[in-house]
Amino acid sequence: MRVAVALFFCFFISENVWADDYSAVINDIETERVADQYVVNGDIAYKLSPVVKEALKKGISISLTITMRLKKEGLLWDSVVRELKLAYQIQNHALLNIYSVKSLHADEKNVFSTLAGAIDYISRIRDLPIVESSLVQEGQQYYIAAKVSFEHEKLPVPIRPFSYFDSQWALSSDWTLWPLPN
């Protein structure tokens, strides 16, 4: 009985139970020092599943959050120096035949005539300031951990529980680590 409960929790809580069929992939994260701060540039490849595309087409909005953490290596464990979250909500407007992308973190809204345009918009991370250079200690190792999370809880209630167990909705990526150049 205990094993069954444990398995239940594992399946329910884990977002990456399924194979990486439709998981987002963080291809590249580059950090450079610009003036007195470090900025991040990166590209993320999204592979929307047919079900997700269909849902978008039917007017269901999907929410994705890109989390970036600047972490300092420690003796026992690493500490988070700074954390940024880029939250996006994509929605189709059938009448206007446009896709809108709401940048929840920046309170912005952009519209695109195609889904590819909308996806392309959230795929690119350009000149995102992550930390002031004064906070970075010399001689200390830092790295950036990045992850794309699909917000299951933002889905409509009827499909929310099942989305945890459906690979078509497994859009989240794994954590990827990128070094911060000295």
Added chain:
Amino acid sequence: MAITKLKFPVSLSICILFGLILVSLQLMSTATQQSSELGDIYSWLLVGNSLGSIVLFILIGINVYSLARELKKREAGSRLTTRMISLFVVLAIAPAAIVFYFSIQFLNQGIDSWFNVEIDRAMEDALELSEESLDQRKRLHLKQARKLAKGVAGKSQTLIALEMADLREGVEATEIALFSRQGHVIASSSVNSNDILPMLPSEQTWLQTRQNQEYVAFSQMEDEDLMIQVIVMVHDDDPRYLQVLFPVPVRIADLADSIDFAFVRYQEMTFLRDSLKISFLLLLSLVLLLSLLAAIWVAFVSIRQIIAPVKELVKGTQAVASGNYRQQLPVGSQDDLGFLVESFNDMTQRIARSQDETRVASIEIEHQRAYLETVLSNLTAGVISFGASYKIITANQAAYRILHIPVSHFVGQTLLDVIVQRPELTQMWESIQSLIEQAEDIWQQGFTFLGVNGRQELLCRGTPLFSPSGERMGAIVVFDDVTDLIQAQKNAAWGEVAKRLAHEIKNPLTPIQLSAERLQHKLAKELSESSAKILTRSTQTIVQQVEAMKSMVDDFSEYARPSKKQVELINLNQLINEVLALYILQTEIRIVTVFNIENIVIEADPVSIRQVLHNLVKNAQEAMDGKGQIEIKLDKVVRNNTEYAEFSIYDNGCGLSEEQAETIFEPYVTTKVKGTGLGLAIVKKIIEEHGGVIWVDTAYNKGAGFIIQLPTVLI
């Protein structure tokens, strides 16, 4: 210090449990609604309820396992609990399953009824109509933008900058802007004078524009009205792009928003149709499962509580059955079961009280029985009681002492079964058996038989026993050994006869003898020789006979005289040897002595005991005609807790017949030609006067054998 454990009321726990379940399910139900703020915690509610179900399932599993173990051990109340819970589960599941089935049916039908072809088509038509309306506006504004582009073609940037406001007002646009080929702003004009910069097209827009040389699309910035964004190419040597933003009328924009919202909502519902069904099915299943599991668990708790007094009662009953009549049960409640428990406690109290009384009575009876048994066992008379089927129930110690048969060993058998032990008593047993079976009143009868110690006289008295209702329920026989009594009576009679004989006969004998001698003396001289001879012979005969009669009268005197004159301690071994020493050299009779015990001391008159020994040895000698063997044994025996010296004498003479053995000790009974027949009578009298017994050893068949037992003295 006693530790008191606070117990939470079960009924309150149950109420709280059901309250929590209801609240949780209500929250879930609310969360499923589209507009609910609880939608964010829907998953957690689902997890919470699932965990609740699992916890309840585990609790039920533990209860079922516990119940199965109780059933296996056949514990009290386990079967009743199983039956009640099974009944409850069946009664709960059956209607719940029916409601569940029809609810699902109604839900599915309800959801399906939301969607049909007409609504679908109407929604699509409405959308198409709206699209067409907006497209017309888009085409109109595109034409206007093209015309403006033609107008500005070939003009210098300065001129265009001056005309921008007029151009914008001419087409009633919100904003107009001219971009270089690289996308830099050359000139712009906006309704809102605060806008310094025009709206910049996105990269995607530029891409499409460069591909198609024009771009038209709806655009809506954050919190701004819907607009139509048109970008057209201005054909010059160095191509430029003119962007015009046309406002969509508020009414049309609102209608478009409304139709868009409705269509999207409808599309979303269509997409979620199956998920919605499954979601409702899940919710309903969870509601049913939680309710059922909670109800079953509560049933377990409640039924166990209900059964607890019954269980206690069963245990109490078992305790009472095993003899613990002081069992008291705790009275838990004041309901019917509480009343039952109180009645049980009352019953056990009464039983315990009765048992105490019975125990006291049985102890009393036991004391009475023991007392009666003691009295019976100490009675000199033998007592045998018989049951309704005339089988022996009890027999006292005296019965064994008198009959020399362990009658008490024959309890449960009839007297006829006792015959096996002593066949010679068959006639007596048969008579007694007949009397106890047939006599209607007290009866009395004497029996004579040859006992172990010689002839025995029994005086039997019997009485039938009747129950208070008059039914015959057995009999009781009391018997006394009156041998000694009768013997004493005979002895007394013979003593009196002897005394009278001695007195009445001995007195005339002396004058007779003297007269005969005087006749001889006076007449012998006067008579002729022949006559004198006759006289002499006659007087001699008279004198001899008188002497003989004197001797006989002396014997009688001896028999009548008390023998225990001077009592002293005698070493019996020594006394026997002294007496036998007189006989050893006299005849050809061989005397053998076997003394198993040395120095046996008795308290007796030595003269009388010597006479006993002389009489017995003489009798033996006479029985063997002066030739044979006399064996004398001396031993010690214990009878009735008293030590006796057992002296036995055996010869190998002619022996005694059975009839002679019965009367050999009576006066004037003799087997010899000469003799008064008082020898053995005197022996018996002396022995009895010394507290001993003498009898013929009937088991010895090579001659005559006598056994004497005399009480010894402990030194």
